Amino acid sequence: MSRHAYWTIILPEGPTSFRAHDRETLAPTLKQLQSRHPDAAMKWFANGRLWDSPDAAREFTRLARLTWRKTRGPEWRPGGEHRDPRARFKKPKRPRRKPGIPPASAGGHAPADGAARPVAPGPRPERPRRPERRWSADRPGQP
Numbered sequence: 001m002s003r004h005a006y007w008t009i010i011l012p013e014g015p016t017s018f019r020a021h022d023r024e025t026l027a028p029t030l031k032q033l034q035s036r037h038p039d040a041a042m043k044w045f046a047n048g049r050l051w052d053s054p055d056a057a058r059e060f061t062r063l064a065r066l067t068w069r070k071t072r073g074p075e076w077r078p079g080g081e082h083r084d085p086r087a088r089f090k091k092p093k094r095p096r097r098k099p100g101i102p103p104a105s106a107g108g109h110a111p112a113d114g115a116a117r118p119v120a121p122g123p124r125p126e127r128p129r130r131p132e133r134r135w136s137a138d139r140p141g142q143p
Contacts, residue, residue: 005046005054012039019045 007026009018011033020026026042033040043050044057051057 005044005057007042008045008050009033010041010043010050011037 006019006021007023009016009026009030016033018026018029023042030040030042043052044054045051046054046057047061049057051060
């Protein structure tokens with residue numbers, strides 16, 4: 001429920017400051033006001049309008065949404081051109097690979113006959129390690 005949706009008492013001169021989220025809360029006040037103002041009525045305020053009940057407001061909103069969907073499709077945009085301005089930056093999807101064809105490696109294209117590239121046998125050679133740094137006591141600020 002919206003923060004700006006509530007029951008209010010309406011007099012012939014205009015709206016009053018009596019407001020509540022529950023109808024039962026305002027019922028005694030309405031009876032008192034009707035003794036002096038027989039035309040006093042309780043109305044539901046929502047979306048900037050007065051309604052007879054919350055159900056009437058919901059039904060109007062539902063019908064308005066259905067009508068909007070019928071008149072404007074999902075591609076509708078405000079302004080002169082009714083198309084998505086971001087569409088030109090969207091990349092087309094890549095086509096899916098057929099099963100059994102290996103993906104192209106970073107170094108170039110896969111062989112034309114569809115055979116996989118040979119892989120070097122054995123483990124990778126170990127890289128030489130960097131020598132450990134030793135700090136001398138004569139350098140200030142170092143451990």
